[in-house]
Amino acid sequence: MNQKFKKLKQNPNLVIGGTITFIFIVMAVWAPALSPYHPVDDADLMVSELPPSITYPFGTDEQGRDILTRVIYGSRISLSVGLVSQAMNTIIGIILGLTAGFFGKWWDDIVMGLTNIMLSIPSMIFALAVMAVMGPGLMNIFLALGLTNWAFTCRITRSQVLSTRSLDYVKAANALGYSRTRIMFTQILPNILGPILVVATLGMAGAILMEASLSFLGLGTQPPTPSWGGMLASAREQMFTTPWISIFPGMAIFFAVLGLNLFGDGLRDILDPHLTRKAK
Amino acid sequence: MAAYTFRRILQFFPTVFFISLIMFGLLNVLPGDATLMAGGSKHHLDEKTAQMLKKQLGLDRPLYVRYASYMKNLLKGDLGRSFLRNESVNSLVAQRIGPTLYLSTAAMVIAVGLGIPLGFLSALKQGSFLDTLSMLGAVSGVSVPQFWLGLILMYLFSLVLGWFPSQGYGDGHLMHLILPAFTLGVGYMALLARTTRAAVVEVLTQDYIRTARSKGLSVLIVNFTHVFRNTMVLILTTAGLQFGSLIGQTVIVEKLFSWPGIGSLLVDSIFQRDIPVTQGCVLIIIGIFLLVNLVVDLLYGVIDPRIELS
Amino acid sequence: MSDELLTVKDLKVHFPVKKGIFSRIKGYVYAVDGFSIALNKGETLGVVGESGCGKTTAGMAILNLIQPTDGVIRFESKDITHLSSMSRAKQLDIRKKMQIIFQDPYSSLNPRMSLNQIIGVPMKIHGICPKNEIKDRIALILEKVGLSPDHGKRYPHEFSGGQRQRIGIARALCLNPRLIIGDEPVSALDVSIQAQIINLLLDLQDEFNLSYIVIAHDLAVVEHIADRIVVMYLGKIIETAPYKDIYTNPQHPYTQALLSSIPIPDPRAKRTHAILQGDVPSPRNPPSGCAFHPRCPDAKDICSQVSPELRQISPHHLAACHLV
Ligand SMILES: Nc1ncnc2c1ncn2[C@@H]1O[C@H](COP(=O)(O)OP(=O)(O)O)[C@@H](O)[C@H]1O
Numbered sequence: 001m002n003q004k005f006k007k008l009k010q011n012p013n014l015v016i017g018g019t020i021t022f023i024f025i026v027m028a029v030w031a032p033a034l035s036p037y038h039p040v041d042d043a044d045l046m047v048s049e050l051p052p053s054i055t056y057p058f059g060t061d062e063q064g065r066d067i068l069t070r071v072i073y074g075s076r077i078s079l080s081v082g083l084v085s086q087a088m089n090t091i092i093g094i095i096l097g098l099t100a101g102f103f104g105k106w107w108d109d110i111v112m113g114l115t116n117i118m119l120s121i122p123s124m125i126f127a128l129a130v131m132a133v134m135g136p137g138l139m140n141i142f143l144a145l146g147l148t149n150w151a152f153t154c155r156i157t158r159s160q161v162l163s164t165r166s167l168d169y170v171k172a173a174n175a176l177g178y179s180r181t182r183i184m185f186t187q188i189l190p191n192i193l194g195p196i197l198v199v200a201t202l203g204m205a206g207a208i209l210m211e212a213s214l215s216f217l218g219l220g221t222q223p224p225t226p227s228w229g230g231m232l233a234s235a236r237e238q239m240f241t242t243p244w245i246s247i248f249p250g251m252a253i254f255f256a257v258l259g260l261n262l263f264g265d266g267l268r269d270i271l272d273p274h275l276t277r278k279a280k
Numbered sequence: 281m282a283a284y285t286f287r288r289i290l291q292f293f294p295t296v297f298f299i300s301l302i303m304f305g306l307l308n309v310l311p312g313d314a315t316l317m318a319g320g321s322k323h324h325l326d327e328k329t330a331q332m333l334k335k336q337l338g339l340d341r342p343l344y345v346r347y348a349s350y351m352k353n354l355l356k357g358d359l360g361r362s363f364l365r366n367e368s369v370n371s372l373v374a375q376r377i378g379p380t381l382y383l384s385t386a387a388m389v390i391a392v393g394l395g396i397p398l399g400f401l402s403a404l405k406q407g408s409f410l411d412t413l414s415m416l417g418a419v420s421g422v423s424v425p426q427f428w429l430g431l432i433l434m435y436l437f438s439l440v441l442g443w444f445p446s447q448g449y450g451d452g453h454l455m456h457l458i459l460p461a462f463t464l465g466v467g468y469m470a471l472l473a474r475t476t477r478a479a480v481v482e483v484l485t486q487d488y489i490r491t492a493r494s495k496g497l498s499v500l501i502v503n504f505t506h507v508f509r510n511t512m513v514l515i516l517t518t519a520g521l522q523f524g525s526l527i528g529q530t531v532i533v534e535k536l537f538s539w540p541g542i543g544s545l546l547v548d549s550i551f552q553r554d555i556p557v558t559q560g561c562v563l564i565i566i567g568i569f570l571l572v573n574l575v576v577d578l579l580y581g582v583i584d585p586r587i588e589l590s
Numbered sequence: 591m592s593d594e595l596l597t598v599k600d601l602k603v604h605f606p607v608k609k610g611i612f613s614r615i616k617g618y619v620y621a622v623d624g625f626s627i628a629l630n631k632g633e634t635l636g637v638v639g640e641s642g643c644g645k646t647t648a649g650m651a652i653l654n655l656i657q658p659t660d661g662v663i664r665f666e667s668k669d670i671t672h673l674s675s676m677s678r679a680k681q682l683d684i685r686k687k688m689q690i691i692f693q694d695p696y697s698s699l700n701p702r703m704s705l706n707q708i709i710g711v712p713m714k715i716h717g718i719c720p721k722n723e724i725k726d727r728i729a730l731i732l733e734k735v736g737l738s739p740d741h742g743k744r745y746p747h748e749f750s751g752g753q754r755q756r757i758g759i760a761r762a763l764c765l766n767p768r769l770i771i772g773d774e775p776v777s778a779l780d781v782s783i784q785a786q787i788i789n790l791l792l793d794l795q796d797e798f799n800l801s802y803i804v805i806a807h808d809l810a811v812v813e814h815i816a817d818r819i820v821v822m823y824l825g826k827i828i829e830t831a832p833y834k835d836i837y838t839n840p841q842h843p844y845t846q847a848l849l850s851s852i853p854i855p856d857p858r859a860k861r862t863h864a865i866l867q868g869d870v871p872s873p874r875n876p877p878s879g880c881a882f883h884p885r886c887p888d889a890k891d892i893c894s895q896v897s898p899e900l901r902q903i904s905p906h907h908l909a910a911c912h913l914v
């Protein structure tokens with residue numbers, strides 16, 4: 001116990017990142033209880049564009065909605081985008097990487113060819129193209145981000161499979177008559193989840209950033225959905241007159257992404273003691 | 281080396297081919313009526329106009345015919361014609377590519393010029409205040425949404441301080457370049473700083489370097505070229521791969537600063553449903569990214585001739 | 591003849607070396623290049639040779655974990671050379687009967703499986719016993735290898751190297767096999783623990799009527815356990831004899847050199863031979879003639895030109911050297 005605590009102390013990234021992420025999760029789950037107002041219905045033009053005050057800690061927007069409330073509710077959108085799209089990417093990446101590494105031959109060639117092509121399309125551009133076709137909306141964001149960012153997971157899964165499957169315990173499983181599927185799911189997959197988890201955490205951060213960017217461009221979630229990027233969409237003109245309307249949602253994006261990035265870094269340090277030792 | 285160069289260049293073409301195929305498929309096969317898009321608005325066109333438009337734009341032909349003619353033109357270097365404007369995509373892109381390259385090169389220069397030295401210093405002074413601070417800055421740099429950072433910079437440097445203009449290309453005037461280039465470069469700079477630090481730390485912990493260090497810094501300086509060479513390979517890899525995110529971000533930064541580059545052309549074309557332009561912009565941007573990576577890969581050989589190229 | 595469990599005839603395993611733009615095959619690693627053995631029930635065969643001589647590869651090929659390039663493997667009078675193309679039921683039937691113990695007690699155990707799983711899952715796959723008896727059988731096997739049944743819930747990282755090797759043995763035992771191949775089963779262990787493990791293997795052999803193929807890189811380990819010894823060099827067998835003959839009357843210069851490198855003085859061996867110099871050459875380009883000639887103290891002109899055949903010296907003693 002004591003030792004575990006010591007380990008955590010040596011890994012501030014994990015602790016700080018984990019705490020920030022946890023706060024956002026709490027915000028998302030208990031948004032109604034935590035918010036002073038309703039994010040959409042409590043629009044009141046009488047109180048529009050008010051600067052931060054005690055009644056409106058983050059001020060109000062052009063429709064008189066409480067920005068704090070909308071920022072809190074925005075965590076639901078951002079976290080769900082991060083979670084859902086990265087879950088899709090991870091599943092696709094694992095399935096492709098696992099089978100490519102395990103079965104090899106022509107299947108490996110096809111998967112790796114596809115992976116390399118995916119990697120050579122900047123993800124922002126890919127997401128833009130998908131959104132251009134499918135049109136804006138949260139569902140489409142899930143798809144656009146969830147179908148285009150699996151290449152890293154796939155590549156790392158495959159390379160882990162290749163290094164794991166030559167290990168003696170996998171040979172032993174073969175000799176013991178384990179079927180290929182069983183080997184894949186009991187011998188290989190459980191032992192390569194660490195690096196995949198790191199990629200997934202960092203990928204969630206990327207997805208949140210990407211959703212914010214798409215919504216900022218007007219291609220993501222649509223008003224009146226309280227999404228952080230969407231709240232910033234009209235910000236360019238307003239920045240000079242009512243800066244609080246853009247400052248708080250932007251900070252929310254920043255901290256949510258920062259939290260996940262730190263957490264991912266921390267995880268990597270734990271899972272790769274080799275690197276941690278070097279860093280010291 | 282020659283064989284490697286050859287193979288690498290050989291790989292370039294199928295990649296471009298497949299990407300053009302994917303993008304054509306994405307923009308032409310997936311849901312969304314192309315005629316409706318070509319109408320340039322979200323309103324429904326009456327049947328007659330729609331048919332006429334289709335014919336005029338060649339959209340009445342079967343898909344494979346369209347793809348064949350698209351590919352034929354692409355091979356000739358012709359990206360097609362805009363649905364909306366009476367102009368070829370080539371000339372539209374040609375007008376816009378200059379500002380984009382100008383902006384992204386400036387961002388690269390800022391990122392490389394600050395990020396790599398910062399990473400080096402942090403690694404050499406591990407655990408110092410400078411190290412902590414710059415690594416904190418680096419993780420923040422990769423986490424900050426660029427359009428928001430741009431807004432804040434605009435607010436500070438245009439409105440409050442009045443040093444730089446907040447919008448527009450200004451005929452490429454340096455004053456106009458600084459804010460957008462910095463905004464675009466920050467994330468990339470942060471990434472480079474992190475990678476550089478990690479790479480240098482990795483090299484510094486190798487046994488012979490440790491011995492050299494324990495004998496005093498001068499030996500380290502003697503070994504500098506070696507450290508440099510080893511780390512450059514690692515840094516270059518990241519630089520090349522992550523250039524994709526930089527070029528992707530130009531879309532946002534250009535839009536934010538009203539910069540007349542390919543990125544803003546791309547976003548506009550998406551809203552105007554001008555598929556040939558969208559398609560052309562996407563291909564050009566990906567093409568730039570691929571070229572940069574090709575050059576990076578070939579640079580390996582120059583930096584470290586002993587490296588195993590496989 | 592009915593006693594015969596395993597026959598291997600002229601086994602060859604050549605790994606292709608690929609290179610170039612189109613991954614063309616640029617040559618082969620002749621890891622195993624003509625390997626023939628016969629093993630009776632209850633017997634132990636020692637396979638000895640320096641590292642890189644192809645011992646592991648030969649063992650893997652016998653177990654069909656590597657596809658042999660050529661040769662025939664017969665087990666209980668069945669041709670199992672192409673096991674992977676047989677029906678799953680037949681594969682399982684063979685797999686059940688031959689198992690392996692690895693050298694490295696760390697990489698040989700899946701860190702994510704408890705002992706109960708490591709030993710129990712194979713039993714379930716093969717339906718070794720009714721489901722409700724599995725627990726008892728796990729406990730029994732753990733006891734047999736010198737572990738406590740309470741250990742079942744633990745994971746490999748909670749054990750020492752020697753204990754881990756016992757877990758590996760338990761895993762090999764759990765299907766009640768006929769043949770166990772031990773690939774340097776004690777090389778990675780402390781000398782004090784080596785003896786314990788070897789004694790354990792001997793006890794288990796008596797109790798379960800097991801046959802062993804024990805691989806080792808020197809002659810010291812197999813001395814106490816092998817009935818018959820095969821000495822390998824660069825993928826080929828260069829001498830084979832009952833263990834007594836190998837130790838008292840080694841014929842091949844390589845065997846003699848291996849013997850003189852045993853650290854503990856052995857009163858039965860004549861210490862007249864030089865310790866081995868240099869390394870095993872690459873099996874990609876084996877030396878011409880007798881592969882041992884570049885390192886052989888007795889080499890003659892003919893040795894670099896003509897490859898010596900394995901010849902009979904006495905009824906059970908064969909060696910491949912021009913001088914014998
Ligand atoms: N999968 C493989 N591909 C290519 N070469 C291999 C492979 N496995 C083993 N080898 C080579 O075959 C030779 C014999 O290896 P091995 O059977 O492990 O020897 P030993 O167990 O006697 O030390 C070595 O030179 C080794 O490098």
Ligand code: SF4
Pocket residue numbers: 842843844880881882883884886887888889890893898910911912913
């Ligand atoms: S054949 Fe010649 S080289 Fe080979 S072992 Fe005999 S004497 Fe030595």
Ligand SMILES: [Mg+2]
Pocket residue numbers: 642645646647773
């Ligand atoms: Mg071996």
